[in-house]
Amino acid sequence: MLRFVAFVLCALTLGAAHAQGDPIAGKTKAQPCQACHGEEGRSASPQFPVLAGQYPDYLVQALMAYKSGARDNAIMAPFAQSLSREDMEDLAAYFSTRPNGVYLKPIGR
Numbered sequence: 001m002l003r004f005v006a007f008v009l010c011a012l013t014l015g016a017a018h019a020q021g022d023p024i025a026g027k028t029k030a031q032p033c034q035a036c037h038g039e040e041g042r043s044a045s046p047q048f049p050v051l052a053g054q055y056p057d058y059l060v061q062a063l064m065a066y067k068s069g070a071r072d073n074a075i076m077a078p079f080a081q082s083l084s085r086e087d088m089e090d091l092a093a094y095f096s097t098r099p100n101g102v103y104l105k106p107i108g109r
Helices: 002-014 023-029 031-037 056-068 076-081 085-096
Strands: none
Touching: 023 085, 056 076, 056 085
16 A cells, blocks of 8 residues: 555656657667567556556556656566666657547447
8 A cells, every 4th residue: 555655646746747759769669578568568466557548647657656766567677777867768768659448439329
């Protein structure tokens, strides 16, 4: 519970920061992510979250929380430790532009 509160406080504090990365650079940097999160961020396993189509600010905040230890995950923490803020924004820009495979019916149809 304490970790969740720390994550929420971190997210609120960083909420004004807007991720503005380079999706082309992010595609190159995303190669290691494919092992768990699937090609283009669409994981076939429910064990790993789908990153495709996520809000870029959310992705950056999640990576920052893994890096700081506010969000605890033995797999993600080492990956996040090696990322700069620019790396995080590039990854977020890439994954947020990937289709997530969810079909949304247009309003009024």
